[in-house]
Amino acid sequence: MIVRDILNEATRTFEAAGIPSARLDAEVLLSFALGREKLEFLKNPEKIINEEQLSFYRKFIVRRLQGEPVAYITGFKNFWTFTLKVNKDVLIPRPDTEIIVEEAIDVAKKYTSSQIKILDIGTGSGAIAIALADELPKTNITATDISKAALNLAQKNAENLGFKERIDFRQGDLFEPVDDTFDIIVCNPPYISTGDYEALPSGVKNYEPAVALLAGMEGTEFYERLICQAKNHLEKNGWLLMEIGAKQEQSVYKVFGQSGFYESVETRKDYAGWPRVVKARRK
Numbered sequence: 637m638i639v640r641d642i643l644n645e646a647t648r649t650f651e652a653a654g655i656p657s658a659r660l661d662a663e664v665l666l667s668f669a670l671g672r673e674k675l676e677f678l679k680n681p682e683k684i685i686n687e688e689q690l691s692f693y694r695k696f697i698v699r700r701l702q703g704e705p706v707a708y709i710t711g712f713k714n715f716w717t718f719t720l721k722v723n724k725d726v727l728i729p730r731p732d733t734e735i736i737v738e739e740a741i742d743v744a745k746k747y748t749s750s751q752i753k754i755l756d757i758g759t760g761s762g763a764i765a766i767a768l769a770d771e772l773p774k775t776n777i778t779a780t781d782i783s784k785a786a787l788n789l790a791q792k793n794a795e796n797l798g799f800k801e802r803i804d805f806r807q808g809d810l811f812e813p814v815d816d817t818f819d820i821i822v823c824n825p826p827y828i829s830t831g832d833y834e835a836l837p838s839g840v841k842n843y844e845p846a847v848a849l850l851a852g853m854e855g856t857e858f859y860e861r862l863i864c865q866a867k868n869h870l871e872k873n874g875w876l877l878m879e880i881g882a883k884q885e886q887s888v889y890k891v892f893g894q895s896g897f898y899e900s901v902e903t904r905k906d907y908a909g910w911p912r913v914v915k916a917r918r919k
């Protein structure tokens with residue numbers, strides 16, 4: 637079979653199964669099966685695909701049809717300016733999470749010294765910590781996660797991308813593994829309520845780790861704990877930045893208000909216009 641026909645066939649199959657990014661998924665999986673850059677084979681639609689490559693590709697198509705996300709099939713996901721290894725131990729980093737990276741860089745650049753201390757809680761694949769290490773070369777970065785398996789992968793990613801020496805990885809529940817104070821604390825915590833979890837697309841619910849998603853009956857369990865505990869780990873005038881779910885802004889503001897330890901609470905919307913990051917300064 638030639639590239640054009642196999643791509644068209646896979647796209648139609650994905651469309652029929654209701655997969656929204658049918659063409660893109662077909663292309664990404666084909667480039668993975670061929671071990672080539674996407675552009676290379678898109679420029680040669682008449683190129684013949686051999687039986688072995690076709691058999692790989694068909695296996696990937698079946699996995700995708702069963703609901704497995706493309707990033708878990710290929711084992712890679714692009715984030716910020718680099719490519720991360722991902723597996724079922726970590727949440728697949730979302731493009732929306734780049735907003736918290738942008739905000740953290742913005743906050744960091746307002747400091748007169750560039751040698752500030754940053755903590756990334758629930759680092760998962762290491763996405764946020766590695767992006768910050770890359771963009772803020774003089775900062776001192778600590779990254780934690782409760783999942784040992786996630787931390788192993790985050791460390792591997794940091795090593796592959798040349799940031800092994802820049803990030804101190806520690807395992808534990810929220811602030812448990814750190815006794816230090818920080819200028820900036822960033823966190824993209826689990827924020828799905830138990831009710832919403834059931835309604836998640838099967839590709840998320842059946843494949844991504846529940847520990848990365850579930851946050852109690854209201855989905856706000858982690859915000860309450862983070863806001864309360866962060867006050868003991870922030871320098872005076874230090875910043876706490878948290879990614880939030882689209883409908884959680886009010887609850888998060890309420891918790892900040894009740895705490896009494898923070899000021900300058902602000903929201904940054906994502907490019908679709910939804911509240912995505914809330915930041916606040918320790919008084």
Ligand SMILES: C[S@@+](CC[C@H](N)C(=O)[O-])C[C@H]1O[C@@H](n2cnc3c(N)ncnc32)[C@H](O)[C@@H]1O
Nearest residue numbers: 729758759760781782783809810824825826848
């Ligand atoms: C939504 S994911 C975010 C992963 C990554 N930071 C990102 O943005 O792609 C939440 C992460 O928090 C971790 N986590 C869950 N409960 C935790 C806890 N109690 N303490 C520390 N990390 C936790 C999960 O293992 C997961 O890696």
